[in-house]
Amino acid sequence: MAEKCRQLQHEIGMLSSFSHSNILSFIGCSISQDHIFLITEFMPLGSLYDFLRSRSICRTYNTANAMDFACDVAEACRYLHGLGIIHCDLKTANILVSTRIGEPVNRLFTNLGATDK
Numbered sequence: 001m002a003e004k005c006r007q008l009q010h011e012i013g014m015l016s017s018f019s020h021s022n023i024l025s026f027i028g029c030s031i032s033q034d035h036i037f038l039i040t041e042f043m044p045l046g047s048l049y050d051f052l053r054s055r056s057i058c059r060t061y062n063t064a065n066a067m068d069f070a071c072d073v074a075e076a077c078r079y080l081h082g083l084g085i086i087h088c089d090l091k092t093a094n095i096l097v098s099t100r101i102g103e104p105v106n107r108l109f110t111n112l113g114a115t116d117k
Helices: 002-017 048-053 063-082
Strands: 026-031 036-040
Touching: 002 026, 002 036
Parallel strands: none
Antiparallel strands: 026 036
């Protein structure tokens, strides 16, 4: 249990220190008797995985949109690498989509349970 508390403190410390437009903003933490909740900004479109599997969205998705996502993820990774952090679980399920196609800012959720520093 002590190890899990130490890991949680480490993750919260890292999340709260990030300041980048493509990194999900950490708001706070709530701990109940049975659960721990990490509170972040709301990402209305969910994960990139779900976004790409949505048939209604796929009709409007194009190569330029794919490049935008790729650039956003690359910028977030460059920021993390500059801090000496390597994201070890980079996949569409860990990338959250903040806006509709054509609107700015897609975000990378940093699943810090899978990072190496």
